[in-house]
Amino acid sequence: MRDLDQLLRNTDPLANHDESIFAEHTRLVARECALEPRPDSKRPRSRKLRAVVLGVALAVAAPTGAYVVADVLTAHTGRHARANQWTKDHSEMINTCAKDFPTVIMEYAPTDRPLPAKVTWQMIGDSLVDRMTDTCTSTEPDVAKGEPQTADNLRLNFEFEADTAWRVAWYRAVQRHDATAADKAITQVDATSRRPLVTVTQAEHKGAGGYNDRTVEAMRAGRVDDVITFGTDDPAWYKAVR
Amino acid sequence: MSAGSDADDLERLARAHGPRVLGYLRRRTTPDVAADTWQEVMTIAWRRIGDVPSDDDSQIAWLVGVARKVLANQRRGEIRRSAATERLREALEIEAQRTPAPVESPVTAALDRLSPADRELLTLIYWDDLTTDQAAVALGIRGAACRKRLQRARLHLQDALEHEEAPACHTSLQTSHQTPTRVSS
Numbered sequence: 001m002r003d004l005d006q007l008l009r010n011t012d013p014l015a016n017h018d019e020s021i022f023a024e025h026t027r028l029v030a031r032e033c034a035l036e037p038r039p040d041s042k043r044p045r046s047r048k049l050r051a052v053v054l055g056v057a058l059a060v061a062a063p064t065g066a067y068v069v070a071d072v073l074t075a076h077t078g079r080h081a082r083a084n085q086w087t088k089d090h091s092e093m094i095n096t097c098a099k100d101f102p103t104v105i106m107e108y109a110p111t112d113r114p115l116p117a118k119v120t121w122q123m124i125g126d127s128l129v130d131r132m133t134d135t136c137t138s139t140e141p142d143v144a145k146g147e148p149q150t151a152d153n154l155r156l157n158f159e160f161e162a163d164t165a166w167r168v169a170w171y172r173a174v175q176r177h178d179a180t181a182a183d184k185a186i187t188q189v190d191a192t193s194r195r196p197l198v199t200v201t202q203a204e205h206k207g208a209g210g211y212n213d214r215t216v217e218a219m220r221a222g223r224v225d226d227v228i229t230f231g232t233d234d235p236a237w238y239k240a241v242r
Numbered sequence: 243m244s245a246g247s248d249a250d251d252l253e254r255l256a257r258a259h260g261p262r263v264l265g266y267l268r269r270r271t272t273p274d275v276a277a278d279t280w281q282e283v284m285t286i287a288w289r290r291i292g293d294v295p296s297d298d299d300s301q302i303a304w305l306v307g308v309a310r311k312v313l314a315n316q317r318r319g320e321i322r323r324s325a326a327t328e329r330l331r332e333a334l335e336i337e338a339q340r341t342p343a344p345v346e347s348p349v350t351a352a353l354d355r356l357s358p359a360d361r362e363l364l365t366l367i368y369w370d371d372l373t374t375d376q377a378a379v380a381l382g383i384r385g386a387a388c389r390k391r392l393q394r395a396r397l398h399l400q401d402a403l404e405h406e407e408a409p410a411c412h413t414s415l416q417t418s419h420q421t422p423t424r425v426s427s
Contacts, residue, residue, distance in 0.1 A: 008368035013344040019261035026260025033284040034249035099413040
């Protein structure tokens with residue numbers, strides 16, 4: 001078993017590399033990040049204190065209008081990235097920790113796109129909600145604790161989950177030697193690269209190649225192992241749909 | 243984290259663990275995504291500075307866990323860019339050009355044959371040098387479950403090695419991610 005340990009260590013692509021050469025770079029990135037404004041509640045508050053703060057916030061917000069309350073408690077924040085803050089994506093920031101997030105996320109499902117049999121947009125939405133809310137407290141929606149996602153990112157995540165579902169469909173079709181179903185799935189995986197939002201993302205990653213070029217090529221060549229390597233990066237989802 | 247200004251705490255965190263977390267990212271993605279992801283990790287650490295554990299061992303596990311999630315969700319061009327990140331990206335790309343491509347071997351081929359979960363755990367332990375407890379934190383599972391999974395993953399790897407007949411027919415781990423990156427959270 002000790003040999004196995006050593007063999008594994010030998011496969012490390014960065015074995016014998018001195019990562020400390022990046023120490024100064026990583027520190028400078030941290031320093032720039034620390035210049036960014038952040039939510040006030042940077043230190044964890046006690047449950048009692050959080051209740052008081054929420055109570056005060058509600059008391060202040062009530063007479064001054066619904067906007068502040070909505071800002072804290074609902075997924076639609078009405079906020080957008082500042083012009084100099086993000087490269088391209090200025091779509092609305094969505095509070096994933098708001099109670100209504102599971103409902104709101106479904107607004108971004110690209111329902112014009114077909115899905116494999118037995119897969120629904122609701123299933124995909126539920127899977128995304130699970131993934132995106134694991135840092136939220138379950139009973140206290142707190143925008144400071146949330147991981148805000150932009151609306152475009154939610155749309156993209158739906159696209160990629162649909163893509164994953166078609167990869168699973170392809171895999172299952174190959175397993176049962178159903179060439180027609182496999183071809184249909186390949187067509188849909190290939191289509192991911194041409195979805196409008198994916199095209200925009202690709203344009204921002206110049207030189208990266210088409211999103212699914214290598215996967216589709218491997219699918220058409222029937223290289224199942226390669227496709228599994230490219231595609232099974234979300235084991236929970238694969239397990240769920242199998 | 244300890245007393246002192248939050249900005250100082252963040253810099254201390256980056257100084258102590260930045261290169262190691264960057265190594266984690268470099269092993270799994272391209273230089274440009276690694277640079278952007280590091281910045282996103284620092285942004286999250288800045289927002290949640292109060293949640294960062296106080297001891298070194300837990301900090302690295304926490305940071306790798308955050309990096310893992312950021313990588314999972316970084317499927318778009320919604321990446322904040324700063325001057326420091328640009329410089330980091332340039333440095334990473336220069337280093338990547340100097341780094342020889344990973345050598346294909348029966349072990350890398352066997353690793354590629356494992357499930358993503360097995361592969362992820364093994365590489366966290368043997369490449370990133372995390373302890374099982376740290377890997378458990380990074381993966382968001384219990385220590386006992388992590389040890390059990392590690393035992394199982396090693397057995398799977400041994401099986402895969404024994405059945406590995408045609409080395410160099412698989413894509414290496416280094417190329418297993420595309421852009422945008424697709425990794426489970």
